[in-house]
Amino acid sequence: MALPGANLPTVTVTPPCPCCGGPGNDARPISNARPQLFRSACTFTVSRCRGCGALFTSPRLSDEGLRAWYDALQALPQTTETLQRADSKSVSPLVRFLRCSERATPVARWMRGGPVLDLGCGQEQLLSEVASQGFEAEGVEWDAAAVVIARGRGEQADLRTFEPSPARYQHIVLSNVLEHLPDPAGQLQRIAPGLGAVGTVLVAVPNAASALRFVFGRHWVGWDVPFHLTHFTPASMRAMASLAGLCAARTRTPGTAEEIRTSLNNALATDRRMLARRVAFFPIARALGALRLRSALVAELEPTPPSGAEDEGRL
Ligand SMILES: [Zn+2]
Secondary structure (H helix, E strand, C coil), X not given: CCCCCCCCCCCEECCCCCCCCCCHHHCEEEEEECCCCCCCXXXXXXXXXXXXXXXXXXXXXXXXXXXXHHHHHHHCCCCHHHHHHHHHHHCCHHHHHHHHHHHHCCHHHHHCCCCEEEEXXXXXXXXXXXXXXXXXXXXXXXXXXXXXXXXXXXXXCCCCCCCCCCCCEEEEEEECCHHHCCCHHHHHHHHHHHEEEEEEEEEEEEECCCHHHHHHHHHCCCCCCCCCCEEECHHHHHHHHHHCCEEEEEEECCCCCHHHHHHHXXXXXXXXXXXXXXXXXXXXHXXXXXXXXXXXXXXXXXECCCCCCCCCCCC
């Protein structure tokens, strides 16, 4: 089936490093990646900052170009692939994390109360999970289509300008959001004052340190260019959190076999010469999945305690 994308704009800019602000034109290319739903259009480059090691898409689309690509994404027919994509988003890494952690630690205890703010709440699956625990929950979404679909307490706002009320929230959630923003560290800085005294920012992003990234290379599902502008590892997450006065209290790497299946589909659809190798590799990929070498990264960010302070508030 022919995929759209041939006429989408491809004007690019070279951004500075999203972590240290170092010059983007000095970054070292590490991988090419193709758009997963617009394969006929072009390829993009993932580069590594020579100063701090952060990974980011560079060059990336201009802001105007990105808007056109997001518009095209919204206009895609509901092909099997887009339905798979929707399924993937409806069960985000964070929701999977909540469900997985329920066996070891009751979600209610883990969340430690509310209110909860979900930035980029989409169709509010996470808010439903939180509300089912009896906590107050609010959502902010910048995708107009998602707002129309959303129910309950969703509010429409632009994440780039939204600033939460000071010291209001127990948890602020950014699930599958930070990787889409041109300035993720700045976003963390803007929302950090919204945390209460013992608040937590919960972040879920693709994990670029996953073994699956190295197995699948440019076909790895987590690149998701041109929409993903920053590609996080646990180390770069900690570095960006520190810029906002936050520290990564805990990190986890949840996931399912879905990341393996989608990456494999990407490889087969765009590189048929590798078919035999990929089929032969599949049992190994399943084994990697069983070993929990996952493609998602969930981090719990907390305000950095003053130097020398005792850490007495954690579970
Ligand atoms: Zn850097």
